[in-house]
Amino acid sequence: MKIDILTLFPEMFKGPFDESILRRAQDKSLVQIDIHNLRKWAKDKRGTVDDRPYGGGVGMVMMVSPIAEAIRELKSSYQLSNSKQISNFKFQKSKIVLLSPRGKVWKQSLAQEYSKLDHLILICGHYEGVDERVREFIDEEISIGDYVLTGGEIPAMVLVDSIVRLIPGVLEKPEAIENESFSSSKFKVHRASQQSSKLLLEHPQYTHPENFKGLKVPSILLSGNHGEIEKWRAGKAVEITKKNRPDLLGE
Numbered sequence: 001m002k003i004d005i006l007t008l009f010p011e012m013f014k015g016p017f018d019e020s021i022l023r024r025a026q027d028k029s030l031v032q033i034d035i036h037n038l039r040k041w042a043k044d045k046r047g048t049v050d051d052r053p054y055g056g057g058v059g060m061v062m063m064v065s066p067i068a069e070a071i072r073e074l075k076s077s078y079q080l081s082n083s084k085q086i087s088n089f090k091f092q093k094s095k096i097v098l099l100s101p102r103g104k105v106w107k108q109s110l111a112q113e114y115s116k117l118d119h120l121i122l123i124c125g126h127y128e129g130v131d132e133r134v135r136e137f138i139d140e141e142i143s144i145g146d147y148v149l150t151g152g153e154i155p156a157m158v159l160v161d162s163i164v165r166l167i168p169g170v171l172e173k174p175e176a177i178e179n180e181s182f183s184s185s186k187f188k189v190h191r192a193s194q195q196s197s198k199l200l201l202e203h204p205q206y207t208h209p210e211n212f213k214g215l216k217v218p219s220i221l222l223s224g225n226h227g228e229i230e231k232w233r234a235g236k237a238v239e240i241t242k243k244n245r246p247d248l249l250g251e
Contacts, residue, residue, distance in 0.1 A: 001031045001117060001167060004074045005156050006067065007124040008049065010035045012153045022161060025170045033160065036074070041066040050127055059128035067123060067134050071096055078119050094119035096138045098130065099152030099159070103141030106159060108199075110142075114159070115166035122159060124152030199248045201241045203233035 005013065013035050016022065025031045039047035043065065050060040075094075082092075095117055104110075114120065123130075123138065135141065144155040164170055206217040220232045241248050 001115075001120070001164075002078055003031060003033045003120045003122065003160060003163075004078075005033070005035050005122045005124065005160075006038050006070050006074075007035060007151075007153055007156070008038055008126055009124075009151065009153055010037050013157065016157045016161070021165055021170060025164050025167065028169065030167050030169050031164050036070065038062075038066055038070060041070045041073070053128065057128065061128055062126060062130040062134070064131040064133040067130065068137050071121060071123075071137050074121055075119075092118045094121075095140060096121045096123070097159075098123045098125060098134065098138045098141045099143075099155040100125045100129065100141050101143050101148050102129075103143040105146070106142050106144045106155075106162070108162070111159075111162040112166055114163045120163075122152075122156045124156050126151040199241075200237040201245060201248070203237040203240070 007013070017026075017033055017035075022031075022033075026033060038049050042048050048063075049066045050062050053059075053061045078094075093116060095114065097120065099122060123134070142155070142159065144158050149155065204218075206221060210217045210222070218232070220229055223229070238249075242251065
C-alpha cells in the first residue's frame with residue numbers, strides 16, 4: 001500500500017511514523033508512507049499556498065491550485081512507479097481524502113475498508129479551511145470527531161495508524177484485531193428474545209500479578225473453562241458498551 005500525505009508541516013510526522021507497528025510495517029515493505037510539503041506546488045518563490053477569503057472573513061484559506069496540482073502529480077507518479085502493472089490500473093483501488101471537521105466521522109468500518117486500498121492520498125487541511133473547489137478533486141472528506149483541531153496533521157496520523165495495523169501481515173497475530181472495540185464481534189447481544197450482532201467495546205483484560213494490593217483478577221479467568229470465560233467476556237463487553245457507548249446498542 002502507498003500512502004501520500006500533503007501537509008504544510010511535514011516535520012510533525014517524524015515521531016509517530018518512525019516507531020512501533022508503523023515502523024515495522026514500513027520495514028516489511030507492507031506500506032510506503034511519503035510526506036510531501038504542499039509548498040512544493042506553490043506558484044511563487046515564497047511558497048504561498050493560502051490567501052484571504054472572497055467575501056471577507058477571519059483567517060486565510062488554502063488555495064485550490066497547489067492542492068489540485070499536487071494530487072495530479074502524486075497520482076501520475078504512482079502510476080509511473082507501477083508502470084509494469086499498467087494493464088491492471090483499472091483494478092487499482094485508490095482514494096483521495098481531505099481531513100476536515102466537515103467530513104464524515106472516522107470509524108473502524110472505514111479503517112477496514114481503507115486497509116484494502118492500493119493508494120491513498122491524504123490532504124491535511126489548515127487555517128480556516130480549503131477553497132471549496134478542492135472538493136472537486138477528492139473522493140471523500142473525513143473528520144476524526146466532533147471537535148476542531150489546528151490542522152489535519154493529527155487526524156492524518158490517526159487514519160494511517162488505524163489503517164496500517166489492519167493490512168495483512170502487519171500484526172504478528174492477525175487474530176488480535178478480531179475482537180477489538182468497534183470491530184464486528186463474535187459476541188452476540190440478546191435483546192427482546194432475539195439474537196443480533198452488535199459492535200461492542202472490548203471486554204476487560206488482566207495479567208500478572210493475580211493480586212495487586214487487594215485488587216484481584218476475576219476467578220473465572222483462572223478457571224481454565226474457556227466456554228465460561230467467553231460468556232463472561234461477552235457479558236462484560238455488553239456491560240461496558242451499555243455504560244460508555246449505549247448508542248452502539250441502539251439505546
